Structure formats: structure tokens, C-alpha cells
Amino acid sequence: MRTHFIAIGGAAMHNLALALHNKGYQVTGSDDAIFEPSKSRLAKKGLLPIEEGWFPEKITADIEAIILGMHAKADNPELLKAQELGLKIYSYPEFLYEQSKNKTRVVIGGSHGKTTITSMILHVMHYHNIEVDYMVGAQLEGFDTMVHLTEDNDFIVLEGDEYLTSPIDLRPKFHLYHPNIALISGIAWDHINVFPTFENYVDQFSIFTNQIARGGILIYNEEDEAVKTVAENSENPIRKIPYQTPSYTVENGITLLDTPEGPMPIEVFGAHNLSNLAGAKWICQNMGVDEADFYEAIATFKGASKRLEKIAESKDKVAYKDFAHSPSKVAATTKAVKAQYPTRKLVACLELHTYSSLNAEFLKEYQGALDDADVAVVFYSPDAVKIKRLEEVTYDQIAQAFQKENLIIYTNPAEFKAFLFNQNLDNSALLLMSSGNYGGLDFDEVKGLIN
Structure with a gap:
């Protein structure tokens, strides 16, 4: 499949480009500014544009999918050419949904903690050699890219960002994923340029919750009042699983997590990260990893890049x-x-x-x-x-x-x-x-x- 990325240099966009290249797609792209590490990573795979800028002549009728990044503007010359030719234009989340329609979609949402929780889940899966597709917002130890797509894996784990989808689609990204299993870690007003009131911001999470597939699962942090209200008020026929911060102690700068087998030293620390861990555990258990195997794996999790x-x-x-x-x-x-x-x-x-x-x-x-x-x-x-x-x-x-x-x-x-x-x-x-x-x-x- 021939795909062209408008704004290929972004952190998320270049990782999707690499994932599609690895999957065998024919990938091209443009951008008016590409920085490291995107530049080197695209160059290594032969995907770095020869020169920076927008070139409408690159947009031809044989392109099967245009993937539009948030960095582009609505009057982008390549986008206008694609619209003129009637090409299929996807936003980043739309394309991820297309790639995962036949998979079990696990979406991690929340104002905070979503990158860490997604990273914890992927670390556990990687530790136990369980293959899953994924998209996460940080570079993880042991993973080549932040996006991985296959034809065969049953699950895809997606970090669900509430920010806007694209310059021509002003819905929050996580409204496009329609999860089978979802998590909400916390709600704290953010992105005020898009969501002018707290109530308006909370509404986005209600919409997300109501888009969970019928019979699906919502795992939610019941210690957050806004999250608890969203979960309890949803009339979507889904299973709801609350979680809380687990018991732990700190001794000589080491955090010990209480487990059925006794106190277990872990690498991450802080009440918010212990709460994240509890949410990740419920997700993993609903993906087939039992509690003991989760604890064994999470003991070696050192954290996501730039997160503590x-x-x-x-x-x-x-x-x-x-x-x-x-x-x-x-x-x-x-x-x-x-x-x-x-x-x-x-x-x-x-x-x-x-x-x-x-x-x-x-x-x-x-x-x-x-x-x-x-x-x-x-x-x-x-x-x-x-x-x-x-x-x-x-x-x-x-x-x-x-x-x-x-x-x-x-x-x-x-x-x-x-x-x-x-x-x-x-x-x-x-x-x-x-x-x-x-x-x-x-x-x-x-x-x-x-x-």
C-alpha cells in the first residue's frame, strides 16, 4: 500500500511511518522542519525527505492513503492537492483504528499517567514474550519504535490522547479508537485552548467511556472523583472495574509494594506511580496475564522515558x-x-x-x-x-x-x-x-x- 505522510517528522508520525515501512508499506513523506531523533531514524530507513518543505507535486493519484499530522495546517499545499484529487485522507488516530479494526483494542486514557501505564503494560507483555501491537508516547527500553503494527497479533495497546486529531478534524484523538478494554487514570483540566471549561474537558471522557464496545471493560481510578463520576454515570452496558493505590512502604529510598507473597522492591516510586501500577495490573489480567506473572515482570520496570x-x-x-x-x-x-x-x-x-x-x-x-x-x-x-x-x-x-x-x-x-x-x-x-x-x-x- 502506498502511503504519504504530511508532517512526517513528528514524534508520533515518524514512528507510524517506521512501523508501516517495517510492515512492508511504500512510505513517503514531507515536513517543513524535522529534528532529532526523528531525522536520524527516518534517514536510517531511507524515509527522510530529500529536502524540507511542502511539495504538492508529490501528491499523485496512485497514493492510497494520506496520513495528516497535527503539525500541518488546514491550508497545507499537499493537503489541498490531496483533497483536489479526492484521495483518502486519514488522521493519525483514524489510520491506527483502520489498522486495528479486527483486533482487541486496549486504550489507556487520562490527563496523567497514560504513558506510564501503557509502558508498564508493554513491559509486562515483552517480559513474558507475549506479542502485541501498540502505540505509546515514549521510547521504551527493549522496543525499537513507539508504534508496532502487524497482521497477526490479537491485541493492540493504544495510548489515548485527548488532544485534537488533526487540523481538519477537531475531535479528541481517543474518540476515534472505540476500545474493547479501556482505562481512565485521572481527570485534571488541561488543553484549555481547546477545552475552555473543566466541564467541557470532563465531557470528552464521558464520550470516550460511551464509545467502549458493548460488553467491553472500563478500568478506572476510583480515587479520582471526576473519573469515578464519569464511570458511574455511564449507561454503556460494560463491565466496570475500579482500582485504588495499593499498599506500599518506603525504606532507605526503596519502595516496597505489598503483594500476596510479601513486600516486593520495585524500581518506580510515588503514590501516583503505584496507582498507575494498579491500573496496569487490571489491564494485564484482562489480557490473560495472571497476578503473580504481573508482579514478576513489573519488578524490573524502570519507568518510561522522561517520566521520573x-x-x-x-x-x-x-x-x-x-x-x-x-x-x-x-x-x-x-x-x-x-x-x-x-x-x-x-x-x-x-x-x-x-x-x-x-x-x-x-x-x-x-x-x-x-x-x-x-x-x-x-x-x-x-x-x-x-x-x-x-x-x-x-x-x-x-x-x-x-x-x-x-x-x-x-x-x-x-x-x-x-x-x-x-x-x-x-x-x-x-x-x-x-x-x-x-x-x-x-x-x-x-x-x-x-x-
Whole structure:
């Protein structure tokens, strides 16, 4: 099958391109900007476009499927040519659904935890040599790509993102998957540029729940009130399985999970990750993995890339980086690191980088998010605010929003770096939370502060 990707360079898009190439499809693509690691990975398979840009002449009548990425705009020249020729145009999630119509679809949804839960499930399956198709939002140890598609596997595990599908389809991605087995980990208002109210945001999860196949299964975090309400109010004839954070203890920086066989040391930590683990266990059990086999496998799970990822450790110092940026994620991650290292000074640094986090109206959602930090730092770039065409965010607004005594705020990358590198990190835990890089911070240099 001949497929052409419009915006092939994206993290998700290039992985789907690689998966289809591995499946034997004829793949081409275009993009106006391709960065690493997408560039090298596409080049290795001969899929990197010869030059960057949009070329409508590439769009010909013999293309059987156009796959449209979110990075493209509605007036993209290649998209307009494809529409003119009447070609079949798929969004990323639409195409994944087409590839999985005859499989058992397992979809992991939620404002937070979905990448980690999906990664846990895939780790367990990989450990026990159970072959499944998948799409996950992070690079996993032992997996070549973030997307894997076959003709033969019975199950496909999909990370269900609630963000928009494509420039010409403004539905949330996870509305297109129609799961047989679904999970909702938590609901905390996000993507306010798309979902202007919390109620509107919650509605998307109700729609998702009502699209589960009749007789299917919903696994849900009953400790989250919004999730519990969505699950209990759904009249879809499905089986509903609630889960809670399991019992655990922390001893000398090691988390011990209570199991029927006694306390078991695990690599991940924090109440939010233990909750994720409980959800993953129910999914795996409904995919045919019994409880004992799940525990055996999950003991070796080290976490998804950029999700509480340990970047350096020495005798009395440790540093983590985390993708956390929304208020609920920031609070959970900060609390987790403090609980894991209660006798150490916690230096928690947060970059406000996303559209929502840089919105003056949304900032109040961060109240208390850094309360567990001994030293709390917020970094944001005024340039990023301008690029996103948002109203200017001020020091006072940030200080007022977080309600954290002695909060340190930086807008200059060099000044933030100087602060960081002048910190005495003896008997400390350093936590760097961002979906960006603090205006150009080299994380390899940060390792030198710890080692």
C-alpha cells in the first residue's frame, strides 16, 4: 500500500511511518522542519525527505492513503492537492483504528499517567514474550519504535490522547479508537485552548467511556472523583472495574509494594506511580496475564522515558527529570520525590512551557503544586508567551498563583543555569520538570552536579 505522510517528522508520525515501512508499506513523506531523533531514524530507513518543505507535486493519484499530522495546517499545499484529487485522507488516530479494526483494542486514557501505564503494560507483555501491537508516547527500553503494527497479533495497546486529531478534524484523538478494554487514570483540566471549561474537558471522557464496545471493560481510578463520576454515570452496558493505590512502604529510598507473597522492591516510586501500577495490573489480567506473572515482570520496570527518569546519582545526591507540566502532574511528582527522600533537601524546578501553563487565567490551578519542595523554582520564557500570542505573564501573577513562600522565579536561561550550578546539592534531590529544556539547558552538564 502506498502511503504519504504530511508532517512526517513528528514524534508520533515518524514512528507510524517506521512501523508501516517495517510492515512492508511504500512510505513517503514531507515536513517543513524535522529534528532529532526523528531525522536520524527516518534517514536510517531511507524515509527522510530529500529536502524540507511542502511539495504538492508529490501528491499523485496512485497514493492510497494520506496520513495528516497535527503539525500541518488546514491550508497545507499537499493537503489541498490531496483533497483536489479526492484521495483518502486519514488522521493519525483514524489510520491506527483502520489498522486495528479486527483486533482487541486496549486504550489507556487520562490527563496523567497514560504513558506510564501503557509502558508498564508493554513491559509486562515483552517480559513474558507475549506479542502485541501498540502505540505509546515514549521510547521504551527493549522496543525499537513507539508504534508496532502487524497482521497477526490479537491485541493492540493504544495510548489515548485527548488532544485534537488533526487540523481538519477537531475531535479528541481517543474518540476515534472505540476500545474493547479501556482505562481512565485521572481527570485534571488541561488543553484549555481547546477545552475552555473543566466541564467541557470532563465531557470528552464521558464520550470516550460511551464509545467502549458493548460488553467491553472500563478500568478506572476510583480515587479520582471526576473519573469515578464519569464511570458511574455511564449507561454503556460494560463491565466496570475500579482500582485504588495499593499498599506500599518506603525504606532507605526503596519502595516496597505489598503483594500476596510479601513486600516486593520495585524500581518506580510515588503514590501516583503505584496507582498507575494498579491500573496496569487490571489491564494485564484482562489480557490473560495472571497476578503473580504481573508482579514478576513489573519488578524490573524502570519507568518510561522522561517520566521520573533518574539522570544521575551519587552517595548523597540524586537528580530526576520529568515531563510533568500540568498542575496535577507537578504536585504528584514533587510529592513522590519528597516521600522517596524525606531526609534530603528537595530542589524542584518547573518550566512553564505549554499553552495552558503560560495562560494567566489558568495559572491559579498551580496553587500548592510545589508545596513539597524545600527550594522551589519556576522558569518561563517571555518569548514563549509571545510566540503563543498570549497575554504577558508577570512575576507577581506566578507568585500569587503558586502561593509558595520563597518561590524563586527566572525568565533568563543564563540566570537560571547560574542559580542551578551554584546550588549546594549535598544531601539533596534535584527535580527538573518540563516539556521543554529551560531555554537550552544541557542535561549532561547537570549530571556533573551530581557525580
